[in-house]
Amino acid sequence: MSIWTREELLQLLSLWKAAYKAASSGQSYTIDGRTLTRQNVAEIRAQLSYLERQLAALSGKASSLQRILCRTVRK
Numbered sequence: 827m828s829i830w831t832r833e834e835l836l837q838l839l840s841l842w843k844a845a846y847k848a849a850s851s852g853q854s855y856t857i858d859g860r861t862l863t864r865q866n867v868a869e870i871r872a873q874l875s876y877l878e879r880q881l882a883a884l885s886g887k888a889s890s891l892q893r894i895l896c897r898t899v900r901k
Contacts, residue, residue, distance in 0.1 A: 828883060830880055832881070835881045836881070838877050839874065839877050839878070842870060842877065845864070845865055845870050846874065848864055849864040849865060849867050850867070853866075
């Protein structure tokens with residue numbers, strides 16, 4: 827069960843994609859002595875992956891990356 831609605835996930839994905847585009851043009855910039863440092867691109871990618879997995883789970887399309895493998899070792 828997800829804590830997100832489909833609409834919330836789509837909105838968050840849109841925001842994080844915009845952040846990715848902005849960070850792709852430069853990590854930081856300065857205007858009038860004030861510096862803005864953007865989020866790390868790797869962190870943005872991690873958030874995008876998380877949100878995509880949540881959306882897939884909500885849609886019932888769990889990815890193969892979410893599988894858990896258990897083995898029993900017998901001696």
